Amino acid sequence: MTSTSTTAASELPRVHRFLSDFHRRQAARTVDFPGAFAVLDDAYRHSRGNNHVLVDGAVDPEALPGYAEEALGHLPYRFSYVLDETVAAACRAPMERAGYRHATTMIMAHTGPVPEHGGAREVDFDELREPVTASWPRFAPEAPPEHIRDLVERRVARRRGADDVRFFAARTPAGEVAAWADLYMDPASGMAQIEDLVTVEAHLGQGYAGKVLDTALRVAADAGCSTRFLTAFADDWPRHWYGRKGFTAIGSVARFERV
Template sequence: MTSLTTDSELPRVHGFLSAFRRRQAARTVDFPGGFAVFDEAYALSRGNNHLLVDGPVAPEALPDLADELQGSLPYRHVQVLDEEVAAACRGPMERAGYGRSPSLVMCHRGPVPAHGGAREVDLDVLREPATASWSRFAPGASPELVRDMVERRAARRRGAEVVRFLAAYSAGGEVAAWVDLYLDPASGIAQIEDLVTAEAHLGQGHAGAVLDTALHLAAEAGCTTRFLTARPTDWPHRWYGRKGFQAIGTATRFERA
């Protein structure tokens, strides 16, 4: 696992993540220490329906709060940005039946690459390859869940000042890899999210093409803080490390079916 370092950029990243979730949501409900986001159009997407803890919270009260606010949903999903707050919440959440899943927050510290040759595309271009990719990531997922996971990308356009969807194409003209890029030039922050390579095009350099393009465009827009999140138990975080990213902290998800 990549070692973590204390970093002054982390509070700015947390602020960006918080603002993005508020702006993306169709509806929010504030509570002491955070807020809940909801979007009934994508009810099965936990990324669009969850509690986000972005400040001090009462750990023992959090499980009951999640039940109260997410009572109509078939799951419970709570995200905690601060590591110390997440550590304090771990015991109460695990006693209430929640699983814990940390993600690394990784900032780009390498040289800005040349444009990778990926193109900006609209949602219609990504719909078919994104749908197909879910059979690999979640083979037992229902058609309704896959629909929400694919179509929720439309809501992301609300999340940041500039939202761009990038794709690299194979020699045969197929979409081979894609990624989201969220830009806030005013604050100088950019997030890279949801990088996927189509199974038929793995190992051919397409992921690097879309990542290099995203980093280049972010730097071109004046975003000196360029970050993404990655699970510490999966291999991609090591690949990101080779691409110039460094882990600066973690964000934690607590989930219960």
């Protein structure tokens, strides 16, 4: 049995609310600003995903660099997300004057038929710790061990981010973890996010990521989540693969970083 997601660009405000709520819930502590808030977690101080400013309202663009400085001044980096594209465009010049680099992450909603279960299975984080640790030098080759540790262990904090958080993995015939992903669900609102879909380098091109993605989509749909989405870097190849898997870009999130 298949069905089609009702998600369209008109669903973008609901996606924004889900992202905002997830970041707040995941945080160890938050600091509120007009139109924005900072999320902080000293347990993962090297993780920008756990220590940043998120703009989810009508922020004063000229004030945003100061918010980041106030909240993140104890860290060697400053990192901010801006959810709304119009607000992001207004923030770009002030942030660049303050020394920030700008990049874009696409929000992609699943608008194709829901696939059959891909055969991946739910796993505990302990089963992922070793392969996730081994994968990070591929994406962050210059990161020292303490940074890698935070990037790996931060998955524990994600359990707080949504009502139902699950990790899925596909294994080789020999039992080795070949690919994995997170699934964050709020069945009451019909929202689900799939994130951090990664394939072990030795198993690229063998279909394991597709098995994990299909499993997450089917589980989310069966849980009543009609809005299923993920994020992908605008300038990287996976967004095109997601397009072939039934995902459509419905918006973008601006990222501003200063090191």
